[in-house]
Amino acid sequence: MVTMRNDITKVKEINIELIKSALKNLGTATKAQIAEATDISVATCGKILNELCHTGEALEAAVASGGYGRPAKRYVYNGNYAFIACIYAEMVKGRTKISTVVSNLLGELQGESTQEADDVTYETLEEQIAVLLRKYPKLRAVAIGIPGYITNDVVDLCNFVSLMGVPLQSRLQEKFSEVRILVENDMNAAAFGFYRSKDMDKNATIAFIYSPVEPVKKLEVKMKEREDEKRNKLLSFGINFGSGFVSGGKILRGATGFAGEVAFLPMPCIAEKKEIEVTVETMAYIIGSIVPILNPEIIALTGVFFNEENIEKIRVSCLRLISPQHMPQIMMRDDIHDDYVNGLLNLALEELACSVALVERHI
Numbered sequence: 001m002v003t004m005r006n007d008i009t010k011v012k013e014i015n016i017e018l019i020k021s022a023l024k025n026l027g028t029a030t031k032a033q034i035a036e037a038t039d040i041s042v043a044t045c046g047k048i049l050n051e052l053c054h055t056g057e058a059l060e061a062a063v064a065s066g067g068y069g070r071p072a073k074r075y076v077y078n079g080n081y082a083f084i085a086c087i088y089a090e091m092v093k094g095r096t097k098i099s100t101v102v103s104n105l106l107g108e109l110q111g112e113s114t115q116e117a118d119d120v121t122y123e124t125l126e127e128q129i130a131v132l133l134r135k136y137p138k139l140r141a142v143a144i145g146i147p148g149y150i151t152n153d154v155v156d157l158c159n160f161v162s163l164m165g166v167p168l169q170s171r172l173q174e175k176f177s178e179v180r181i182l183v184e185n186d187m188n189a190a191a192f193g194f195y196r197s198k199d200m201d202k203n204a205t206i207a208f209i210y211s212p213v214e215p216v217k218k219l220e221v222k223m224k225e226r227e228d229e230k231r232n233k234l235l236s237f238g239i240n241f242g243s244g245f246v247s248g249g250k251i252l253r254g255a256t257g258f259a260g261e262v263a264f265l266p267m268p269c270i271a272e273k274k275e276i277e278v279t280v281e282t283m284a285y286i287i288g289s290i291v292p293i294l295n296p297e298i299i300a301l302t303g304v305f306f307n308e309e310n311i312e313k314i315r316v317s318c319l320r321l322i323s324p325q326h327m328p329q330i331m332m333r334d335d336i337h338d339d340y341v342n343g344l345l346n347l348a349l350e351e352l353a354c355s356v357a358l359v360e361r362h363i
Contacts (some may be wrong), residue, residue, distance in 0.1 A: 015038075015044060015048060017353060018040060019049065020052070020077065022034050023058060025037075028075065031045045032072065049075055055081075056078060057082075058078060059078050060073055060074070061074040061076045077106065079104040079105045079106030082139075082141075082352065083102055083103065084142070084345055084348040084349055085102045085139055085141070085142045086144070087099070087100050087129070087132075087145070088341075088344065089117075089124075089145075089160060090147065090186075091147075091159060095116055096116060096118065096160075098115055098120065099114040100114075100132060102136055103345050105349065107345070110136065111135070120146075120160040120162060121162040121163065122163070122166050125168070126175060129142055129179070129181075133176070139179060141180040141182070141348040141351045143189070143348035144169075144184070145184055145343075145344050146168075146184075147160070147242075149257045150184075152256070152257075153167045153168075153169055154168075155183075156257070180351045182348065184251075184343075185253075186340060187208060187210060187244035187260050188251045189340055189343035190208050190339045190340045191207070191244030191246050191343065192343035192347060193339035193342030193346065194206065194333065195249070195343075200298075202248065202249050203247075203249075204247075204298070205245070205247040205295065206246050206247075206297065207244070207245050207300070207328075208243060208246075208299075208300045209242070209262070209300070209302075211241070211279070211302070211304070211305040242260065242261070243290070252294075262289070262290070265285070267282060267285065280314055280317055283301070283314045284317035285321070287299060287318050287322075287328075291327075291328065297329065298329045299329070299331070301330060301333065302332070302339070311330055314330065315327075315330055318330075
């Protein structure tokens with residue numbers, strides 16, 4: 001006999017998110033309008049809206065009167081009910097920079113800042129969150145982006161060596177119990193931000209690839225290094241290639257958080273060619289390795305190397321490895337920043353929604 005799970009609580013959580021989303025999109029709406037937009041009964045919409053108004057996440061707006069009978073109540077989503085934030089660290093022309101962006105629940109910017117730092121450590125990030133909490137008491141979720149991957153909550157290979165071996169998310173969560181904390185790989189966040197910005201079908205599969213700042217050098221030498229030497233070399237100048245994958249609305253992190261670390265692909269021996277040709281062939285090889293496994297519809301490329309001319313060269317080179325019917329659309333993104341921030345803020349919003357759902361389950 002097949003066991004079917006009837007999770008009423010989960011259904012309610014889905015309905016709540018649907019109603020919130022509809023209210024955000026509609027601006028102001030009556031229960032009947034929200035019911036029509038969500039395919040949820042008017043009675044259920046009314047009950048959930050009452051709960052949202054009770055917590056302050058929704059507000060009653062001016063009533064709508066048709067001239068006859070009792071006017072229908074209108075509701076509006078309260079974007080300032082809570083704030084979310086993202087913090088990310090990066091190397092820019094040899095300088096370490098830490099940036100913060102704060103948004104309300106409607107995506108309206110509340111503040112942003114960037115400052116230079118000597119290093120990025122656990123203490124650095126702890127202080128950043130403390131500063132944000134003092135300035136924004138309504139802050140309820142923070143997503144932190146790092147140029148490295150996380151295995152079982154511990155930061156593994158990372159451009160900021162001081163973070164390696166640190167259980168960053170759990171330590172920060174223990175320190176700031178009143179705020180939901182999420183730590184995410186930079187490429188995963190950027191891929192998620194790109195996915196969300198394009199309003200794609202929920203079942204879409206995409207890949208997001210970041211190029212080296214300069215054309216790749218000495219690939220043949222790097223291929224011959226032992227794994228421990230390669231690790232040290234990657235740390236010394238930053239990981240040249242990175243990627244993130246999203247499928248079905250979810251980031252594909254893999255079993256140990258290593259998914260997307262394309263810098264560790266065994267590269268072909270192409271060091272005899274010119275540097276630009278090396279980068280073109282390397283990117284084509286990376287794409288040719290991703291397509292048979294992930295089969296993405298779109299691959300977004302970002303980084304200073306990419307322009308229309310180079311992307312066309314990459315596409316032509318890819319077609320030597322990939323049949324045309326399986327060739328994904330290749331799109332250029334001018335700057336990783338917007339996708340990165342968008343991804344982190346959306347992840348913070350999801351983390352906040354999950355925390356609210358957990359609280360409701362225990363009420």
